[in-house]
Amino acid sequence: MVVPVVGIVLVTVLNADEPVETAAMQITDKAKEIHAKSIVIDGHNDLPWKIRTDSNRAFEILDIAKSQPELHTDIPRLKAGGVGAQFWSVWVPVRLGYDGVALLTTIEQIELVKEMVATYPDHFESATTVADIRRIYRDGKIASLIGVEGGHCIENSISNLNHLFDLGARYMTITHSDSLDWADSATDTAKANGLSPFGREVVRRMNQLGMMVDISHVSPQTMHDVLDTSLAPVIFSHSSARAVADSPRNVPDDVLKRIPEKDGVVMVNYFSAFVVPEAVKVYHAGLDYRRGLAKDHSPAEVSALYKVWKNKNPMPPGDIDDVLDHIDHLSEVTGWRHVGIGSDFDGISMVPVGLEDVSTYPAITQGLLNRGYTEEQIQGILGENLLRVMEKVEATARERR
Numbered sequence: 001m002v003v004p005v006v007g008i009v010l011v012t013v014l015n016a017d018e019p020v021e022t023a024a025m026q027i028t029d030k031a032k033e034i035h036a037k038s039i040v041i042d043g044h045n046d047l048p049w050k051i052r053t054d055s056n057r058a059f060e061i062l063d064i065a066k067s068q069p070e071l072h073t074d075i076p077r078l079k080a081g082g083v084g085a086q087f088w089s090v091w092v093p094v095r096l097g098y099d100g101v102a103l104l105t106t107i108e109q110i111e112l113v114k115e116m117v118a119t120y121p122d123h124f125e126s127a128t129t130v131a132d133i134r135r136i137y138r139d140g141k142i143a144s145l146i147g148v149e150g151g152h153c154i155e156n157s158i159s160n161l162n163h164l165f166d167l168g169a170r171y172m173t174i175t176h177s178d179s180l181d182w183a184d185s186a187t188d189t190a191k192a193n194g195l196s197p198f199g200r201e202v203v204r205r206m207n208q209l210g211m212m213v214d215i216s217h218v219s220p221q222t223m224h225d226v227l228d229t230s231l232a233p234v235i236f237s238h239s240s241a242r243a244v245a246d247s248p249r250n251v252p253d254d255v256l257k258r259i260p261e262k263d264g265v266v267m268v269n270y271f272s273a274f275v276v277p278e279a280v281k282v283y284h285a286g287l288d289y290r291r292g293l294a295k296d297h298s299p300a301e302v303s304a305l306y307k308v309w310k311n312k313n314p315m316p317p318g319d320i321d322d323v324l325d326h327i328d329h330l331s332e333v334t335g336w337r338h339v340g341i342g343s344d345f346d347g348i349s350m351v352p353v354g355l356e357d358v359s360t361y362p363a364i365t366q367g368l369l370n371r372g373y374t375e376e377q378i379q380g381i382l383g384e385n386l387l388r389v390m391e392k393v394e395a396t397a398r399e400r401r
Contacts, residue, residue: 025320025354031366034375039084039137040361041383043267043340044147044216044238046089046347047073048112057112059119072345075123077359078142084383085133085143087171087237088113089347090153094178097152103160106153110146110167117144128168130390147214147237150176151183151202158205170390171212171237174199174222184219186248194221195229203229210397212390216249216269216342223255227262232396233389234259236266238342240275240326241333247273247280256333263392265385266334267342268326272350275326276318279350283315320354324367327381336377340386 027035047064050071055062068074078086090109096102117124125136127143136143148169154160164172175185182199184190192199203226206213213230215223216239226234242250251266259266269275273283289309293302330339345351345358354363361382368378 025363025366027362027366028369031362031369034369034378035082035362035365035382038082038365038379039133039383039387040082041085041087041133041340041386042083042345042358042361043087043235043342043386044089044149044269044347045073045086045343045345045358046091047071047345048088048109048116049091050346051116052109052112057115059116064116065120065123072343072351072357074358075120077357078123080359081357081361083142083358083361084137085127085145087145087147087342088116089147089149090169091149091176091347092153094150094152094176097150097155097178100155102150102153103155103157103163106148106164107167110164110169113144113146114168126168128170129394130387133387133390145170148172149214150217151180151199152176152178154202156180156182156198158201161202161205161211162209165209165211169211171214171235172206173214173216173237174202174218174226176217179219184222185217186219187217190219190221192222194219195225199225200229204231206230207232207393207396208400210394212393220252220255223251224258227255227258230262231400232393233262234264235340235386235389236264236342238267238269238344240266240269240323241329243333244326244329245275245277245280245322247284249274253333256330259334259338263338263389265338265340265389266330267340267386268323268330269348270323270343270345270351270355271348272315272317272322272352273348275352276316276322279315279318282313285313286310286315315350317350318352320352320363320367322352323355323364324371327364327368328371331377331381336373337380337385337388339381341382 064074092105096105117126124144125141127133127145133143146169151174174183177187179185179188179191182196213234214237215226216236240250242252272279290306
């Protein structure tokens, strides 16, 4: 997801080689020890679009080797957070699909990620397999992977899907905010009543390629249809638990209960409007208000009136415990082996206190330790669970070729 970044509370990084202590969570020696030997993998970060829009792709203008406090992400804070691997989202707006340039723009975003890796070779290295991730992690770099966010990017073409895989994409989110004629979004009216026959063909081809099927953003019926169709484990790259916070972007319990049958993983999102119950209510009231205004007002008038409304109806950010509550619920319903982290950093407008940026992953480790999770469970949630899923997706592809 990508929305303008505003209202962020940032943490100061004093030493990029040490985990950060946030205002909300002091990091103990035990947590530091566990975190240091864990492969921390975030399933979803929207930095590439921020780079494109804030600097027109110029790393000379937006040098992420230096502190960039207007962002959630830069290299010093990635190091402070102990990040071992990152899926960079190559999101492009859904409207580009209607204009026929979604694929081209997605390819440009993939090129941007590769340019970032080439610009900072001491810190990043491209990865497409589990073996790559483990090797790059041992070498002390951040394994950089590519996730395509939204099936609009393939423009109804299996050939385009193949091409994105060849360029390095290792997951694709089936939809983004709008329903497609072959798959329904969680935040739009249904067009396909789940997956169409072509949608099932997309899922089967992703299995053959070794591309993870990501069902964040899709409707519950689409979730079920994907689970019925896929021969490989599936992922939610950046979603949370609907029973905890009633957002349509979260996963209902009837779907969560099916995740173990596919040995998939749900990677928890950090957006306050998805994880904080009261924030969900305010966020959706604001969406309804905007829709109502749009019927009788110009876009400029809508923006001005909505700004006034937001000032009168502030959205509570919540804190790290709200995210931990989602992890607890997911672990209870699916089992801890099916839980991961997918922050949505640099694609969201508000984050919980204590999870202000990519330096704060050690706070998750501490929070899980405080809640009684074992070292094995913490390491699974931080990254090993996703690596298991990737290995099985790779194995399914080998069997299907």
